Amino acid sequence: xxxxxxxxxxxxxxxxxYSLSTSVLVIEKATNESIPVVTFAVGEAPVNFxxxxxxxxxxxSYTYDSGTGPTTINADSRIAHIKVKRTRFARTxxxxxxxxxxxxxxxxxxxxxxxxxxxxxxxxxxxxxxITIILTIPTLRSLYPGPLPFGILIGxxxxxxx
Numbered sequence: 001x002x003x004x005x006x007x008x009x010x011x012x013x014x015x016x017x018y019s020l021s022t023s024v025l026v027i028e029k030a031t032n033e034s035i036p037v038v039t040f041a042v043g044e045a046p047v048n049f050x051x052x053x054x055x056x057x058x059x060x061s062y063t064y065d066s067g068t069g070p071t072t073i074n075a076d077s078r079i080a081h082i083k084v085k086r087t088r089f090a091r092t093x094x095x096x097x098x099x100x101x102x103x104x105x106x107x108x109x110x111x112x113x114x115x116x117x118x119x120x121x122x123x124x125x126x127x128x129x130x131i132t133i134i135l136t137i138p139t140l141r142s143l144y145p146g147p148l149p150f151g152i153l154i155g156x157x158x159x160x161x162x
Contacts, residue, residue, distance in 0.1 A: 014094040017085035025060060025077035034062075034075035042082050048090040054081045097140055104140075108133040 026035040045051040056079045063072040086094075108130040115122050 014086050014091045017083060020082040020084070021079060022082070023058070023060065023077050023079045025062060025075040027062065027064065027073065027075055032071055032073055034073060034077075036076045037078045040078045040080050042080065045084065048086055049084050050087045052083050055079070056081070097143055101137055101140055104133045104137060
């Protein structure tokens with residue numbers, strides 16, 4: 001098996017996508033002949049991700065050591081081009097939660113401006129509202145489908161890469 005992995009768009013959650021190409025071939029060492037691969041399929045998708053796959057039949061030149069020295073043969077093989085990306089529901093839910101987080105933040109700022117600018121007194125319940133909102137935002141953040149990187153702002157991640 002040979003693998004080629006491409007991590008394009010990893011820092012633009014929830015619009016991240018991953019690409020993988022892998023080739024499979026089978027050789028019978030006794031006769032040094034390739035055995036045709038009938039099918040090669042992709043397994044189960046990760047949670048909140050969708051998988052699409054395209055298979056292509058190919059003939060590869062393959063060199064291996066059969067015990068008597070290097071042997072090169074033309075082998076029947078299959079290449080699977082696999083693409084993994086978040087489902088439409090996961091993307092929509094993430095954007096909705098993002099908008100709710102910003103709406104709660106704006107509401108909190110609005111309440112603080114009202115309290116500071118008004119001369120008359122406010123009820124204690126109104127003053128506790130910004131604190132309640134601040135405590136709600138991390139809970140909403142934990143509802144995001146799939147692991148989002150720390151520091152993500154719908155689009156490019158501000159988190160340092162290691």
